[in-house]
Amino acid sequence: MSTPRLPERLRQEVLTDLQPVRPLPRPALRAMEIAIWALALFLLVPRLHPLREDAAALGPWLLWGVAIGEAVAGLLLAGLALREAVPGGGLGRARVGLALALGATTQLAASLLTWTLAPATTSAEMARHRGAVCFSIQELLAIPGLALAFWLVQRALPVRPRWSGALAGLAAGLLADAAWHLICPRSDLPHVLIWHGGATLLTTTLGWLLGTLYEVRAVRRLAAAITATERLSA
């Protein structure tokens, strides 16, 4: 077989933009950018709002230990999202599913641990109001993290952007929940599952939707490029 020749159009395209590029850092290193954001959350949130009422009763392990453990899980998920985003280096659907399940379990385990050792509930009439407050604030804390994580994901040209987006969303959700664990004193299961779990689920869904949006735009760009190629060929 003869050596293939580089098509002229492709050659021109390459020659017009042949700037040296630095390869993206490894996913674990890029996840450090999200770690900086997580650190900022952990420093800022307790300054903007007093620590939870039962902080003394919980002790440092249940207060900071559980929060940091959950944050570490969030950062691991962020690293996996960035790894999944690299073409040819992805985790595969089964592992992505497992990572999503483990991430969700981490949040549940953190809540159950706190509930078992220091149960705290709220009155029925205040439950909905306080739940809505927790949901809104956790979501507000999560959105910038999701934006940052997805920005890092899309720079790697993800081939399965919805999965990468969902992982990034869950990572941002867990990090926000970890920071809010320092503030919210209610650990009863209905509150945790509906409002905190709901906020994390919403962030994960938003990550999935961002991935879908990215995919739709990529498909449109490709359709336009193919149409242009067909016109040139004709």
Added chain:
Amino acid sequence: MPEAHEGALCALMTAYQAGDGSAFEGIYCQLAPQIGGYLRALCRDPIRAEDLLQETFLQVHRSRRTYLPPRPLKPWVYAIARNVFLMSRRAGARRDRRETAVGDSLPDIAIPPEAESLADRETVRGALARLPEDRREPLLLHHVWGLSFREIGAVLGVSEAAAKLRAHRGVRLLRELLAGERR
């Protein structure tokens, strides 16, 4: 066909990332035949596959910073090619609500050497075309284009074991189809 040696490819890609245009040409010369064959097998339309091949290498160019040396280059390029094909299929479905025409045989692509002794090339291509897509793809990637099962898993987004199993089942089904042809 130039031997697509992985170490040499990685060195070429590193040079290309540093701004060496001739390194891009080297990568194209080494990989275009097999990536083109892969795209022809996926879309079964040689003209469309040629467009997709150009688009794949344009994507390679635009996203060259996402390749992380010294990882193997081939799975990265194959994954981009597969993504280009999947997106083009969706774009086609959106544009005119019809899939790419699928013939009853594969276009002119290499066939697995193991199958050459079983039947003539046209018969093997016909049998390959009848395999389910999820069996045909890992079979061709391994037996024709020489990717390891780990690399195939990375390209298809499945585990190494799943890639191996699918290719193995593909080979078994291909043998059955060819045996059926002989009877």
